[in-house]
Amino acid sequence: MIKCNNVQEQAQDLSAQMFERWHALLLGGDFVLGEEVTQFETWMSERCNGAHAIALNSGTDALFLALRALGIGPGDEVITCANTFVATVGAIVSAGARPVLADVGDDELISVDTLEPLLSARTKAVIPVYLRGRPVNIDAILDLCRSRGVAVIEDCAQAIGTTIDGCQVGTRGDASAFSMHPLKTLGGLGDGGVLVTTNLKIAEYARSVRNHGLENRNESVQFGINSRLDSLQAAALNIKTRYLDQWLKRRTEIAAFYDRTLCDTATGVDLGGGKPGNAYYHYVVKSTDRDRLQRYLAEQEIQTAIHYPIPIHRQRAWLSSQPQIVLPNTERLSREMLTLPCHHHLSDSDVERVVLAIKQFERLGARVAI
Numbered sequence: 001m002i003k004c005n006n007v008q009e010q011a012q013d014l015s016a017q018m019f020e021r022w023h024a025l026l027l028g029g030d031f032v033l034g035e036e037v038t039q040f041e042t043w044m045s046e047r048c049n050g051a052h053a054i055a056l057n058s059g060t061d062a063l064f065l066a067l068r069a070l071g072i073g074p075g076d077e078v079i080t081c082a083n084t085f086v087a088t089v090g091a092i093v094s095a096g097a098r099p100v101l102a103d104v105g106d107d108e109l110i111s112v113d114t115l116e117p118l119l120s121a122r123t124k125a126v127i128p129v130y131l132r133g134r135p136v137n138i139d140a141i142l143d144l145c146r147s148r149g150v151a152v153i154e155d156c157a158q159a160i161g162t163t164i165d166g167c168q169v170g171t172r173g174d175a176s177a178f179s180m181h182p183l184k185t186l187g188g189l190g191d192g193g194v195l196v197t198t199n200l201k202i203a204e205y206a207r208s209v210r211n212h213g214l215e216n217r218n219e220s221v222q223f224g225i226n227s228r229l230d231s232l233q234a235a236a237l238n239i240k241t242r243y244l245d246q247w248l249k250r251r252t253e254i255a256a257f258y259d260r261t262l263c264d265t266a267t268g269v270d271l272g273g274g275k276p277g278n279a280y281y282h283y284v285v286k287s288t289d290r291d292r293l294q295r296y297l298a299e300q301e302i303q304t305a306i307h308y309p310i311p312i313h314r315q316r317a318w319l320s321s322q323p324q325i326v327l328p329n330t331e332r333l334s335r336e337m338l339t340l341p342c343h344h345h346l347s348d349s350d351v352e353r354v355v356l357a358i359k360q361f362e363r364l365g366a367r368v369a370i
């Protein structure tokens with residue numbers, strides 16, 4: 001089976017190094033906010049051009065704390081898109097604000113065209129999502145938002161390795177949220193996340209509130225939450241950081257191969273349109289016959305995925321609490337898009353097999369009953 005992700009393989013390859021590091025941690029007893037966490041934060045800060053990096057329990061918490069740090073809560077509106085993981089919208093609701101969902105373009109991304117009509121006097125922030133590790137047109141969004149006094153929180157959960165002008169994204173807005181969930185290109189063996197910001201006040205808020213506002217073991221200056229990145233996870237991440245760039249390079253090679261070989265098919269190439277700086281967290285194509293294509297590929301032992309089959313505004317969580325809305329492009333894309341395998345454990349012959357199977361499906365076309 002050609003797998004759509006390499007979570008297990010990634011962990012297994014590095015298990016000896018991890019056990020060694022965990023053993024040292026076990027002997028040292030540095031379990032909470034210790035040296036491993038500091039080392040990971042330093043790496044993340046360097047990756048993000050010297051911005052503050054605060055390691056947290058999850059990307060969801062990074063979004064939530066960014067909203068809270070900006071004072072966003074009840075009575076405020078925050079605009080984002082509906083074709084994202086539910087956490088983006090969940091964080092807005094957890095902060096007490098009202099989520100407002102914008103439609104996306106054919107590249108599956110929010111843009112000034114889709115979000116500008118939704119800006120109101122109540123809009124306090126916009127959360128553009130770097131979906132699939134694709135670069136968002138952040139400068140245009142920032143120009144619009146800054147001219148209206150609206151904050152920008154970049155959802156970089158899927159965007160480790162995504163660059164604009166050669167720089168890691170996540171430092172242009174007021175704050176950004178990265179996820180180190182195991183499925184991510186740089187993932188731990190459990191939950192993890194980072195809030196990145198160039199704003200010292202936001203950084204200080206997140207650093208304090210992630211640990212109950214504690215200044216020392218006994219004194220708290222503000223009530224907060226427990227959102228500390230676990231030292232065991234930080235240790236695993238500190239090993240993986242050494243390999244990240246080589247993994248990203250392999251994803252780019254695979255994407256370039258798909259681009260070259262699928263460009264003349266009906267299925268076509270990645271919906272991101274081959275823009276530079278794409279980290280290819282997902283390589284996503286579309287087909288009006290998507291479900292049959294997926295079943296056909298599964299029969300050929302090729303695993304694919306659909307991220308996300310139910311847009312947020314069609315989730316029961318939304319329908320039970322928010323007004324019904326229609327987002328035509330988001331809905332069409334949710335019916336048509338398909339994530340192909342794209343990770344560093346794929347060999348050249350694996351990706352050739354994926355392409356051949358897609359071409360074969362198109363040749364057989366309507367004649368096969370799948």
Ligand SMILES: Cc1ncc(COP(=O)(O)O)c(C=O)c1O
Pocket residue numbers: 057058059060061084085087088129155157158178179180181191192193
């Ligand atoms: C776009 C997006 N936003 C937010 C999150 C939340 O991150 P986490 O699972 O680390 O809380 C994810 C995680 O999958 C995501 O893909």
